Amino acid sequence: MxxxxxxDLGTTHLKWVVVEEASGLRLWEGRDNVSAVQRGLASEQDPDHIxxxxxxxxxxxxxxxHIARVAFSSAMHSFVVVDAGxxxxxxxxxWMDKRGQDAARRLRRQGESVRLHHLSGVPLHAMSPLVKWLSIKDSLPPQSRPVSLKDYIVYQMTGRWATDYTTASSSGFLGLDNRWLPEALALAALDPEQLPALVSMTERIGDRKGLFDVVVGASDGATAHLHLNIPSDGTVGVLAMGTSGALRTTQRTPADNPELFSYSLGPGEGYLVGSAFSNVGNLLAWLGHTLGGSIEQxxxxxxxxxxxGRPLPLALPIGLENVRHGGGKTWRGRG
Structure with a gap:
């Protein structure tokens, strides 16, 4: 069958499920991403280990x-540089990596932040792959290209560079018109051919061995909304909680607000609009460990x-961004 x-290619965990068409969920499993490293301004994962x-x-x-299709979701703003091969x-x-902060400050001083946000929907920030690229591009060999972690995994499976619109939109390289943004490419000294092909999140590509189709998938923020069938009129918001958290809604037009992110869902599909906050997963793990009880409780x-209407306590946990829970733990369930 x-x-x-x-x-799901997460920030601190890698998770997967197997769903059989006739019998439903057969397996769910996850592992702490033991390749994740936080040191100084750096926060990175090993793409080959993943x-x-x-x-x-x-x-x-x-x-x-019989695995007929393999699909992906992935944390936003991941950034890998690959060579011509x-x-x-x-x-x-x-997204937690801060090595691009000097490049972001320089662009703000040059007055680029308002223009780039207006064109791309993504505020100028150190987590933006565009900014990360600008911080190191002068030290890279010719024909290097910036891709996301999901793009790299899809390439390993299929031999084709392809990215969906939601992932591209979180990079800072995509315009709100769903085309690679000329102004961003000019800043980055890149040609459009150095970026992956833009495809729908439902695009299927055969794997290298001809065993299954790879569904390119989307960002985790987009999939969190789409599987709930949220209307695109801006009337319903979704609070997503993972390693980080976000409050977003879907609407037909991008937001006219310099503090908000507007991620494209693809041509004619509207925009995912909102903002994020950090350390939700670590905070909940810390609370559960400190107070007892499950995250759900x-x-x-x-x-x-x-x-x-009861008052809630105010907690100010310090240094949670460096807390790791699990130590390489694997968890598993079977249907």
Whole structure:
């Protein structure tokens, strides 16, 4: 029986599920990303370690049905530089990486921040892959190219460079008109051919061995909305909680607000609009460890207190960005 395998390339965890068309969920599994490193301004993952983990998971998944399709979601703003042969020249910088902050400050001083936000929908920030590229481009060999972690994994599977609009929109290189932004390319000294082909999140590409189709997928923020079938009229917001958190809505037009992110969902599909905050996952793990109880219990108790008008405690946890819970732990479930 055919099955679909889906991977989520998270900031601190790699997760996957196998769903069989007839019998439903067969497997869910996840692992702490032991390749994730935070040191100084750097926050990065090893893309090849993640690729090897995915290969192992694919091999083990054969026990749960014939894998006909493999799909992806991924954290936003990841950044990998590869050479002309597709080999990584850097690790995968996560959204938490701050090495681009000097480049971001320089662009703000030059008055570029308002213009770039107006054209791309993405505020100028150190986590932007455009800014990360600008911070190191002068030290890179010719024909280097910036890609996302998901782009790199899809390339390893298929031999084709392709990115969906939601991932491209989080890079700072995509315009709100769903085309690579000439102004960003000029700043980066890049040709459009050095960036992946823009495709729908439902685009299917055959893998190198002809065993299954790879569904390019989308950013985690987009998939969190789309699977809930949220209307695109801006009337419903979604609070997403992972390593970081975000409050976003979907609407037909981008936001006219310099503080908000407007991510394209693709031509004619509208925009994912909102903003993010950091350390939700670490905060919940810390609270659970300190107060006892599961994350689900903590959320339920907090929501009940809000509904009943009871006061909530104010907590100021310090240094959570360097806290790691799990130590390489693997968790698993079977349907």
């Amino acid at each position: 055919d099955a679909v395998m889906a991977f 690729w090897r983990t995915i290969q192992t998971a694919l091999n083990e998944a054969k026990n749960y049905g 597709g080999r990584p020249l850097t690790k995968s910088w996560t 903590l959320i339920d108790e907090g929501l009940n207190a809000l509904y009943q």
